[in-house]
Amino acid sequence: MSGVHDGHRKRLRSRFEEHGLDGFNDVNVLELLLFYVLPRGDTNELAHRLLEEFGSLDNVFEASLGDLMKVKGVGRETAAFMRLIPEVCRRYLTRRCEGIVINNSIAAGRYIVPMFMFEKSEKCLVVCLDNVGKVIGCRKISSGTPGVSPVDVRQLLEYVISQQSVSVIIAHNHMSASAAPSREDEITTAKIKDLLSAISVKLVDHIVVAGREYVSMYDSGFLCV
Numbered sequence: 138m139s140g141v142h143d144g145h146r147k148r149l150r151s152r153f154e155e156h157g158l159d160g161f162n163d164v165n166v167l168e169l170l171l172f173y174v175l176p177r178g179d180t181n182e183l184a185h186r187l188l189e190e191f192g193s194l195d196n197v198f199e200a201s202l203g204d205l206m207k208v209k210g211v212g213r214e215t216a217a218f219m220r221l222i223p224e225v226c227r228r229y230l231t232r233r234c235e236g237i238v239i240n241n242s243i244a245a246g247r248y249i250v251p252m253f254m255f256e257k258s259e260k261c262l263v264v265c266l267d268n269v270g271k272v273i274g275c276r277k278i279s280s281g282t283p284g285v286s287p288v289d290v291r292q293l294l295e296y297v298i299s300q301q302s303v304s305v306i307i308a309h310n311h312m313s314a315s316a317a318p319s320r321e322d323e324i325t326t327a328k329i330k331d332l333l334s335a336i337s338v339k340l341v342d343h344i345v346v347a348g349r350e351y352v353s354m355y356d357s358g359f360l361c362v
Contacts, residue, residue, distance in 0.1 A: 145181075146172055163194040174218040183210045198223045199255045223255035230254070231275070240270045242353035245306055245344050248272065253310040253346045261288055261309040265302035266341070274300040279309075288325060290332060297338055305333060308344040316347035318354055326360055 149169055158166060167184035175183075190208050191197045197205075197219060205216035230251035239245050245264075252262060252275070260280040265273050278293045297305055307329055309322075318326075322345060330340040343354040354360045 163188055166194060167197065170218075170222070171215070174215050183208075186210065199257065201257065227251060227254045237272055238270045239264070239266060239272060239306065242342060242344070242356045245308075245342055245353065246351045249306070249308045249344050250346055250349060250351055252308070256310055256312075259310055259312060261307065263293055263296060264306040264308065265297060265300040266304045266306070267301075268303045270304070273302065288329065290329075293329070294332065294336065297333065298336065302338050304339040304341045306342045306344060307340065308346060310346040312347075314347055316345045316350045316352040318343075318345050318352060318357065318359055322354070323359055326354055330360070 149165060150172070152160070153169060161169070164181065164184045167187055168180045171180035171183060186208055187197050187205075188194070191200055191204075200219070202213075202216045202220055205211050205219055206213060211219075231248075237244065237248060239248060249262070249264065253260070258280055261278050262275060263278050264275045267273050274296070276292075276296050278296065279288050307326070322343070326340070326343045329343075333340050340360070341355065343360055345352045345354065
């Protein structure tokens with residue numbers, strides 16, 4: 138039986154090496170990934186169980202360590218490996234954009250949206266810019282449960298000052314399907330704008346993200362700079 142599994146692994150790896158993931162379904166993708174954490178045996182059955190449990194490949198990657206380990210055949214090492222994948226993807230996408238110039242909401246969205254990939258709770262980021270709008274730093278300044286992500290004002294100001302920022306962009310995510318700013322978002326934006334103005338730093342935008350969608354509060358008229 139091990140020979141059958143070994144042959145299947147070899148064929149799947151060869152397909153990937155020659156054509157990438159073209160022609161792979163979600164089961165094949167999970168199988169291939171599981172090869173690297175489960176060096177022996179049949180990973181096809183486990184791939185099917187994961188997809189049946191979570192419904193899609195995206196949901197498998199978004200699942201928590203604990204939920205993954207509830208699936209028969211998934212140990213801590215396998216669960217940690219699955220959690221590592223979205224984290225690496227997020228870092229790769231954000232690092233590709235380091236040093237870019239953000240001079241409009243499209244550029245801001247392109248830089249910011251990947252930072253919220255696979256998030257299971259709300260978080261708020263500050264993106265620091267120099268005098269030409271080049272990104273000089275980015276840091277999380279708050280995180281919380283869905284609907285609650287209070288901004289750590291002290292951490293925000295300390296980081297902005299440490300980066301010698303000329304201007305900044307604030308960004309946070311909604312766990313709902315809508316990126317439309319809430320009344321609370323408007324109040325928080327006004328508060329942050331005043332705080333930054335007191336140290337001669339301009340708040341140029343507040344980007345609200347929901348999945349792959351985003352709203353610029355500047356473009357929407359909620360923020361006057």
